[in-house]
Amino acid sequence: MSEVARHAVVVGAGIGGLTAAVALHRAGWRVTVCERSAGPAAVGAGIVLAPNALRAFDAIGFDAARVAGGTVPAAMGVRRPDGRWLSRADTAALTARYGRPPLAVHRSALTGALAAALPDGTVRHAMAVTSVLDPDGRDPLVRTSGGELTADVVIAADGIHSPLRRQYFPDHPGLRHSGETAWRTVLPPAHGTGAGGAGAPAAAETWGRGERFGVVPLADGRVYVYATAVAPEGYRPDDVIAELRRRFGHWHDPIPEIIARIDPAAVLRHDLYDLATALPRYHRGRLAWIGDAAHAMTPNLGQGGCQAIEDAVVLARLLERTARADVPAAVAAYSRARLARTDAIRVRARRAGRFAAVTHPLAAAARDLAVRATPERVALRALDSLFDGFVLPARPATGGAPPRARAQ
Template sequence: MPKRHAVVVGAGIGGLAAAIALHRRGWQVTVCERAPEPPATGAGIGLAPNALRALDAIGVDAAHAAGSAVPATMGVRRPDGRWLTRADTADMAARYGMPPIAVPRPALTAALAAALPPETLRYGTAVTGVDDAAGRPIVRTAAGPDLPADLVVAADGIHSPLRRAYFPSHPGLHYIGETAWRTIVEAPDLRIPAMSETWGRGERFGVTPLSDGRFYLYATAVVPAGRGSADHRAELRRRFGSWHNPIPALLDRVGRLAPADVLRNDLYDLAAPLPRLHHGRIVWLGDAAHAMAPNLGQGGCQAIEDAVVLAHLLPAGDTGDGSDSLPAALAAYTVARRDRTDAVRVRARRVGRLGALRNPLAVAIRDAVVRATPTRFALRGMDDLFNGFRLPG
């Protein structure tokens, strides 16, 4: 019998993971991506143990495919350099079976794309809409041809046009009150052994070693949406140039980058959970389904979980006609993923509010509480995230 056909809208990490998982379940898969080619530049992404387990479930070894960098320690600091909390990576590996890793986002995207048949990927193919009225979706593309499908996976990002089209009464995105800068620099001479995030008053600066020896830098500040200097490099130096080492030295490297190499984005999450993660034979995952603040590093991780759970629940692509099983499988996907992802979304927003505090007294209390919390308790608080990935029985 002919294989079931899934059209994945979006070739980001969640979309590519879904394509791999469905392909390995026997589905014919077409990935439509509006960008003309895979990304060659970009920032980094952290893969927590839950995401690494999910990738392993579909036969993707992220550390082998994209490389890995495991710092000796990770934790939170003050602008003067004092550690508020710090954990040995070995302790995390012992607790969760593996440590988190950080990889350049383009390298991970390339590794995922390489796991698919080349004909699966259609770059430069913008999806203009999906007609799901007749029971078998038709995916409309700007350049044609239209694509009939048994299933459409909406992995079309935080501004998801398909989410807006099928959930028109949903309130949409919520500005969390911060903007973020992200970039990657080369600094092998600095020999930075730790992954750290430094909390100031309404500002944060993160340093993450990447798999290829470079460093992923990110910073946030509480500012109105749409505000910011035209020269992101100068603004970073103005805000963070007096903070502890090695931040000034890293900012020297940032100053040598081309302006386009420093990304700046206002930060949004979903204002409320979607009523469900499917509509007919269209299913949402990743930022399209549950956009969340980056404070827990779980946005991409939850997208990967979505992809693997979805494929696990769907019938195999090369057996039966699937006429009655797909709706039940998509309903089961909503049940399996909606509450978990929304809990992570809410938690990420709350953690962000702590990091964004500006009142001096509130900041002092926050720092004192974080410093007084034993490391074992802090690690225990991550158990539901890092050990939370489960394939439904």
């Protein structure tokens, strides 16, 4: 089979799946993306693209700055409910240390730009994948609601509740509820502000006792807002605005004004989960798992989407020039390269959530003191393994087996 004829089926049109599709398309693969939803999501939330994700995008020639814009907040940090800062990282310091600052963008803008980088017809909506048969064979069969497809490689980017993960890891314990629920939305620009306007709020996460409220200005003037609270699984108050006011309405400005501007119909509410334990591997023959399907993590480090982007770029690099017969070896090399890094971040995100979401007054006071006493240089150094930890494998020789990718 010629290189051009190699076919990848990507299951899921989220950030990870579309990044994999773009990377493989630009490497000469034919790609089909199967997405169960009827069309692109019109609502959603924001995502902060950390320096590691931006470097991964650079590796495939995708310019995320064209989506996000170049404007970033002057500082990012953590505050108390009374408004006092516990920590504050200057964006210039982040840029000096990592080569660029994080970029905040609406998720739908990012997925739209990734989809636009693919040939027409690549993304097939309303096409749910029901199963993948014979991934260890030469021609895995992908059964969908719209028919059957054969592929040289199948990429499972089917999200946190991944049916394909359940199909091939039936004994894995699955997801673990973190003990928290979250509300997310994106607000239009406030009157008198625009992209990068001086009236945009600072990027900050405010910590109370078992409650957090985050405000992230997007480069186009909109504002990504999220809140979390310790709550039982399935907690769903009928009046979301009343719930947010009850919990956060007495916190520092501009939180009360932000709550007043929220459209309850545009709020996404989710319980927060991560994988209870690591998967034993991220591959099976010609089938690979990426993103939340492989290593679902809580959002406490802001790395869920960033790690999905890394996954996609590493997998595509290992598949780039790989002969059809060597695809299983390339997929196994991807699994070896990614499992240790992503699972360490999953565990670290869980611990960060427990630290931030303490409910006892004495524990919260000790937490705040620890954060406030940490020098900025030490806080930045703690980010090195996240932001500088992305490793792109060597490009395999044309038509040959992939190199043995080292763990990241």
